[in-house]
Amino acid sequence: MAKLGWIGMGNIGTPMALRMIDAGHEIMVWGRTRERLKPALDKGAADGASAAQLAAECDAVFLCISDTRAVEEVVFGPHGIASCGAPGKLVIDNSTINPQRTRELAKRLRDEHGMGWLDAPVSGGAIGAAAGKLACLVGGAAADFAQARPWIAAFASNITHMGDNGTGQVAKSCNQAVLTATLAVWGEVLEYAESNGLDPSRLVEALADSWSDSAVRRVHAPNMALKKYPKAKPTLMLKDLDILADTARATKSPMPISALVMNLYRQQLALGFETGGIIGFRQLYAGAAAEE
Ligand SMILES: NC(=O)c1ccc[n+]([C@@H]2O[C@H](COP(=O)([O-])OP(=O)(O)OC[C@H]3O[C@@H](n4cnc5c(N)ncnc54)[C@H](OP(=O)(O)O)[C@@H]3O)[C@@H](O)[C@H]2O)c1
Secondary structure (H helix, E strand, O other), rough: OOOOEEEOOOHHHHOOOOOOOHOEEEEEEOOOEEEEEEEHHOOOOEEEOOOOHHHHHHEEEEOOOOOOOHHHHHHHHHOOOOHHHHHEEEEOOOOOOOHHHHHHHHHHHHHHHHHEEEEEOOOOHHHHHHHHOEEEEEEEHHHHHHHHHHOOOOOOEEEEEEEOOOHHHEEEEEHHHHHHHHHHHHHHHHHHHOOOOOOOHHHHHHHHOOOOOHHHHHHHHHHHHHHOOEEEHHHHHHHHHHHEEEEHHHOOOOOOOHHHHHHHHHHHOOOOOOOOOOHHHHHHHHHHHHOO
């Protein structure tokens, strides 16, 4: 049986890693913050001393960490994966990072260490991860994908090989464009509905099975209707929209809607909202209406 490494025990990485353990895979974890490893260690994961040890002892190392810089550091930094990498081993990066940097990092890992790379970002949130119901968008060599697919199936129900390295991350940026624009329009529609005498929660339910139905309507719009704003800075979504903007600029792809949505997130950040990420828009529009 393959031995698998896991780095990144954050909001979404933790339920993903726990599903890997529950599926019966032999997992070794490492992380900078020891208390974050506890749920995995309690379930029987092995305790790694560094990213390098995971690379030395495992067939593949999964990453689910903050951003492009963190991925580069964990792979090529001191005591990083590359320092103990060997041909035939794999990095499977579930983080959401820049597609072009992904291509460069994957090439360097292949050229200098003979290791494979799959960009395999996910969508569906921590709730989807805990239920094993994420979408996973994969870029990389077909043979690497075939090897990794049964492992990824522990936390993802829809796994698609998009093409070469970077295509998984491009697909994820498409997802973020649709997701954030949908959130933005729900924010304004709920304010509009209430101003016109509708019960926002009733509207959310009424639109089930309509052309405007979506996972956003099912999962996030009910909270937006009740003005429930879980604490979260808009920075995670802004990171993803920055990736989209950089990628669109490189290919001269017009993305006017995404540019507008990105500015709305920047406004939330500038206003110091702690309700950003998913449902800050309603607060933004409500605030704007109150000031008039
Ligand atoms: N949250 C979601 O719903 C969601 C959905 C889809 C995709 N994603 C993507 O998944 C990734 C993780 O998201 P998250 O929400 O789980 O983030 P998070 O809760 O902020 O956790 C980030 C993790 O990355 C680790 N990390 C960051 N920099 C590191 C470094 N230089 N070396 C080692 N570890 C490092 C952190 O370790 P420490 O604890 O030591 O800081 C932490 O375990 C991101 O790329 C995000 O965009 C998230």
